[in-house]
Structure formats: structure tokens, C-alpha cells
Amino acid sequence: MPKSTPAHKTNSSKGELILIEDVRVLLFRKSIRHSYIGIHPPHGEVRVTCPARTSRAEVVAFISEKLSWIRKHKYSLQRILPETPFKFQNGERHFYFGKAHTLNVFLGNHRLAYFHPETDSIRLVCREADSTERRAAVVYKMYFSKLKEVLTILLPKWCTRLGLPLPQFQIRSMKSRWGSCHTNRNKIVMNLELVKYDLSLIEYVLVHELVHFKAPNHGPNFKQLMTEYLPDWKVRLDSLKRGIKS
Numbered sequence: 001m002p003k004s005t006p007a008h009k010t011n012s013s014k015g016e017l018i019l020i021e022d023v024r025v026l027l028f029r030k031s032i033r034h035s036y037i038g039i040h041p042p043h044g045e046v047r048v049t050c051p052a053r054t055s056r057a058e059v060v061a062f063i064s065e066k067l068s069w070i071r072k073h074k075y076s077l078q079r080i081l082p083e084t085p086f087k088f089q090n091g092e093r094h095f096y097f098g099k100a101h102t103l104n105v106f107l108g109n110h111r112l113a114y115f116h117p118e119t120d121s122i123r124l125v126c127r128e129a130d131s132t133e134r135r136a137a138v139v140y141k142m143y144f145s146k147l148k149e150v151l152t153i154l155l156p157k158w159c160t161r162l163g164l165p166l167p168q169f170q171i172r173s174m175k176s177r178w179g180s181c182h183t184n185r186n187k188i189v190m191n192l193e194l195v196k197y198d199l200s201l202i203e204y205v206l207v208h209e210l211v212h213f214k215a216p217n218h219g220p221n222f223k224q225l226m227t228e229y230l231p232d233w234k235v236r237l238d239s240l241k242r243g244i245k246s
């Protein structure tokens with residue numbers, strides 16, 4: 001039975017804080033008929049909205065029933081999104097293909113980001129007045145083209161091994177999944193955030209999505225194929241789940 005601690009009254013517009021086991025929930029009471037739960041990016045804040053006259057015991061029961069769902073979605077958001085948003089300033093450490101590199105910012109009249117092997121750093125050229133978003137966009141443009149380069153090599157290699165025709169692939173920023181497979185459109189989607197992870201983990205996600213062309217769900221057939229083609233897939237999956245990038 002999940003344990004709950006007494007609610008702490010907070011600013012009513014910000015909701016009432018309830019702690020159930022390791023999960024912090026913000027409770028909002030409104031004139032609605034049914035309770036609902038939402039998990040909000042960027043940090044996986046859990047918000048429950050319930051009818052105004054719901055008792056505390058009912059609220060706790062409602063949340064307790066959904067704890068495993070909450071954990072699954074909350075932590076999947078947390079492990080993909082960085083805890084502290086970067087400002088893209090000189091000296092920050094950014095992960096790139098499984099290794100943390102220093103970001104060196106240079107001011108110039110153009111905008112460009114590239115990996116500089118001699119200093120093992122990521123170099124960002126931008127204008128002094130550029131906002132965090134603008135700087136991030138320059139770095140992410142580089143991330144996108146580098147991840148695309150890697151996948152352009154890995155994808156045909158794995159399609160040959162698996163005996164699959166080459167699907168289309170797309171790279172997108174996604175908040176709660178590493179990849180997805182759309183068998184009906186012969187397409188896979190890979191999360192741009194994977195560029196921060198080691199190649200072996202990018203490869204795991206790619207093989208996972210490709211295996212879905214042969215086994216649509218995660219049943220025994222899927223697991224058997226994964227073991228056949230990528231014997232250490234469970235270790236790689238575990239690293240991804242725990243947010244270990246290297």
C-alpha cells in the first residue's frame with residue numbers, strides 16, 4: 001500500500017502538494033466531474049485535478065492506483081530532458097556521443113557549431129546578443145546533421161543484417177520516447193537527444209525500432225530477435241533507462 005504524507009498547504013493557485021512514496025503531486029480542486037492526472041514537461045511535474053469536494057482519502061486512492069503509470073511517464077520524461085537547462089555559455093559541459101565536452105563559445109558575425117577534435121570540445125560561434133534559444137538552435141543543427149550522418153551509416157548496415165528493405169528515417173526531438181516505428185509507412189523516427197549518447201545506445205534504439213518490422217510488440221518473439229542480433233541489448237536498454245550516456 002503506498003504511503004502518503006500529510007499535505008502541505010501551498011499557494012492555492014499553485015496547487016496543494018501531496019507526497020505519495022517518491023512521487024510529488026500537485027493537487028488542484030476545480031468544479032469538474034472527474035479527476036484527471038497530467039505529467040508536464042520539462043521536468044515531469046505531476047498535476048492532479050479533482051472535483052472540488054473530493055475527500056483526501058479519495059484523492060490518495062486515485063493517485064495510488066496510478067502510481068506505476070505516473071512513475072513510468074514521469075521518469076521517461078526526466079531521463080530524456082536535461083535537469084538543468086543549458087544556457088549555451090562558455091565552459092558548460094555538454095554530452096555528445098556519450099562523452100561530456102566543454103562548450104567553447106566564440107563571438108563572430110556568423111553562426112556555426114562544430115566539434116573540435118584537437119581540443120575535444122564543442123565550438124559555438126555566435127553573436128554576443130544571441131539568446132539561449134538561438135545558441136541552442138545552432139548547436140542542435142550540428143547535432144542533427146551529425147546524428148543523421150551516423151544513422152546513414154548504421155541504418156543500411158542493420159537493414160542488411162536483419163534482411164529488411166531500407167525504411168525512411170526521420171530525426172525529431174521527442175519528449176518521452178527514444179524512437180518509434182511506423183510499419184504501415186515503412187518509417188522509423190529517432191530522437192535527436194540520442195546524439196548525446198554513446199553509439200552503442202544509439203545502435204540499440206535503431207535495432208529495437210527495426211526489429212519492430214518483424215515483431216510489432218515487445219513479446220517473446222521481439223526479445224528473441226533482439227537477443228539474436230544484439231546479445232547485450234538488455235545492458236544497453238538498462239543504461240538508457242538510467243540516463244547513462246556513455
Ligand SMILES: [Zn+2]
Pocket residue numbers: 208212218
Ligand atoms: Zn518498442
